[in-house]
Amino acid sequence: MRLSKKERRFWKTKFSFKDIKSIPEEMEHLNLRDEDFGNEELCFITSRIRIIDRLDLDSNPLDDEGMECLTRLESIKELRLKSVDITDEAVKYIKQLQSLELLHLGSTGVSCEGVKNLSGLKNLKTLLVSPKEIEEEKLNYFLQQRPDCKLIVNYQEYSG
Incomplete structure (x- = not known):
């Protein structure tokens, strides 16, 4: 599969890769924190790189739509999306990432309903969230389904 001119420029300028x-x-660790990576750049990455152990996308101009690109990954263990403009809409894509062990959703628009919907991530060991409103029944549901997962709410461990 050939690279478009725009994608070729992306790989060359951001990563110094000259060809496909x-x-x-x-990749073991891809740290893109504060890199001004948007949805298109994330899709470029996930269309070529299939396995990423740790992906840090904190503070990038990504949104719910861009999260669909993550489903292209065959494996990802750690995903950091702190301060990214995502909501519960992104959860439908994130919950497909069954290899996730750590997920950081602090300072996003993911609510307690979104947390509840992440309970199907069977390998998840740590989930960090900061919902605007605390809905204990939804957080408790998550913990009932995932008692082996450490749930960090507003930077404090939540135990129900």
């Missing part, structure tokens, strides 16, 4: 053969399919 240079782009790895697997």
Whole structure:
């Protein structure tokens, strides 16, 4: 599959990859915090890189729509989306990432309903969230379904 001119420029300027053969399919840690990466750039990354152990997207101009690109990943263990403009709409994509062990959704628009809907992530060990309103029944539901997962709400461990 060929690269478009825009994607070729992206890989060359952001990562110094000169051609498609240079782009790895697997990365241990991809730190893109505060890099001004939007939905399109995230889709470029996930269309080429299939496995990422740790992906840090904190404080980037991403939204719910861009989260669909994450479903292209075959495996991801740690995903950091702190201060990203996502809501419960993004949860439908995030909950498909069954290999996730750590998920940071602090300072996003993900509510307690979104937390409840993440209870199907069976490998999740740590979930960090900061919902505007605390709905104990939804957080408790998550913990009942996932008693082995550490739930951090507003930077404090939540135990129900």
